[in-house]
Amino acid sequence: MIRLAVDGGQSALRLRVVDDGRTGTGPGYTHSSSVQGMLDAIRTAADDAGVTEPAEVVALGLTGFPPDPPAARLLAAGIAKALAAKEVRLTQDMVTAHAGALPxxxxxxxxxxxxxxxxxxxxxxxxxxxxxxxxxxxxxxxxxxxxxxxxxxxxxxxxxxxxxxxxxxxxxxxxxxxxxxxxxxxxxxxxxxxxxxxxxxxxxxxxxxxxxxxxxxxxxxxxxxxxxxxxxxxxxxxxxxxxxxxxxxxxxxxxxxxxxxxxxxxAGSCLDGAERLATGPPGPYAGLIVTYRS
Structure with missing residues (x-):
């Protein structure tokens, strides 16, 4: 099983396979984006990276992170289903930016x-x-x-x-x-x-x-x-x-x-920060991450 890191901004969504460095892109977030639209963008990036195998962990920092906790968990559950992931760690893009820039x-x-x-x-x-x-x-x-x-x-x-x-x-x-x-x-x-x-x-x-x-x-x-x-x-x-x-x-x-x-x-990019959250403990960001396990 693989680990995936995702950085979702307004101009594009980027995905990286942590294990081998494969990357893919999908459409960026717009303020009219629906949950299904965000799931489609993530799946598009995964397809672009050639991801076909299930994922052990997916860590995502998204501009469109839902502020409502139940909605965030619903999105995380959808991501787990779309990527056949055992665990999803979902947060705002500001968190992955911080984790990447200041380890x-x-x-x-x-x-x-x-x-x-x-x-x-x-x-x-x-x-x-x-x-x-x-x-x-x-x-x-x-x-x-x-x-x-x-x-x-x-x-x-x-x-x-x-x-x-x-x-x-x-x-x-x-x-x-x-x-x-x-x-x-x-x-x-x-x-x-x-x-x-x-x-x-x-x-x-x-x-x-x-x-x-x-x-x-x-x-x-x-x-x-x-x-x-x-x-x-x-x-x-x-x-x-x-x-x-x-x-x-x-x-x-x-x-x-x-x-x-x-x-x-x-020290690194937003995508590097997502990779850090996909591979290590949450550290100071624990309270900012929604974790879903399927």
Whole structure:
């Protein structure tokens, strides 16, 4: 029997067979996703990885983790059936992000891709979630937030209401995105263009990136403040946004961090964190994991 690790984000769902490294992908989470839709995405990723054998343990960190405990157990039971798994360990993607980035289990981790969420874990195992409230009410500094600000700048420049910007040279018509069933992901995919234009010296794009860095710094500062003591707190940034931004985002972010924040390189990815939860004890995350045994 095999062990499986799953990282389910808004842009894609990724699966890894721990035993031999096989990987597969499935559709990402949308806010209209049903339980069956999430199960289908997981099965798609398993098929993509060539998984045909039963699983001893499946550990998953999902953006669409149900906040209602009975619903979470129902999803875990569905996963166990879909993957012929003896045990399912189901949690939020912020947990697998933290487990992958800071194996010591102490500190603050910001996971930023299409959305953004932060988890602060103290030495006594207590934890605080910051943001992760979705594209309408949160996810400040995320790829969606940067992409949306960039597309607003495009429209303002084209209307003559705002300053000229290289962003307006895109062939994309932002209004055409409204009917898209993948609207959030589509908007987030404009973030690389904003970062690129900022690197080329565009003032409008640069301002968007600096403001996003300030939003992320505020989220980190909140996590650090909620961590007991006065000493340095390790802080790791993880996810596709940080991988693709380089110093365009990290530079102003570093400048805006509070003195207690010790920015360190992430030890691993969200998928690495899911693998850790699939192969070892839950550690400080025990209270955040729903375990189902078939």
């Amino acid at each position: 010591g289990g102490y500190g603050v981790v910001v996971a930023a891709g299409t959305g953004l969420v932060c988890l602060a874990v103290d030495r006594d195992g207590s934890w605080h979630k910051i943001d992760g409230h979705g594209y309408l009410f949160g996810d400040a500094g995320s790829a969606f937030a940067i992409g949306r600000a960039g597309l607003v700048a495009v429209q303002r420049a084209r209307d003559g209401r705002g300053p000229e910007t290289l962003l307006a040279e895109t062939s994309l018509d932002p209004v055409s995105l409204y009917p898209s069933p993948t609207l959030v992901d589509d908007v987030a995919r404009f973030a690389p263009a904003v970062l690129r234009c900022a690197a080329e010296g565009d003032a409008v794009a640069r301002d968007i990136v600096v403001r996003a860095a300030g939003d992320v710094a505020e989220t980190i500062a909140t996590g650090v403040r909620l961590t007991a003591g006065t000493g340095q707190v390790p802080v790791a940034c993880i996810g596709g946004l940080f991988r693709g931004s380089g110093e365009q985002l990290l530079g102003p972010l570093r400048d805006a961090l509070p003195p207690r924040a010790d920015l360190v390189a992430a």
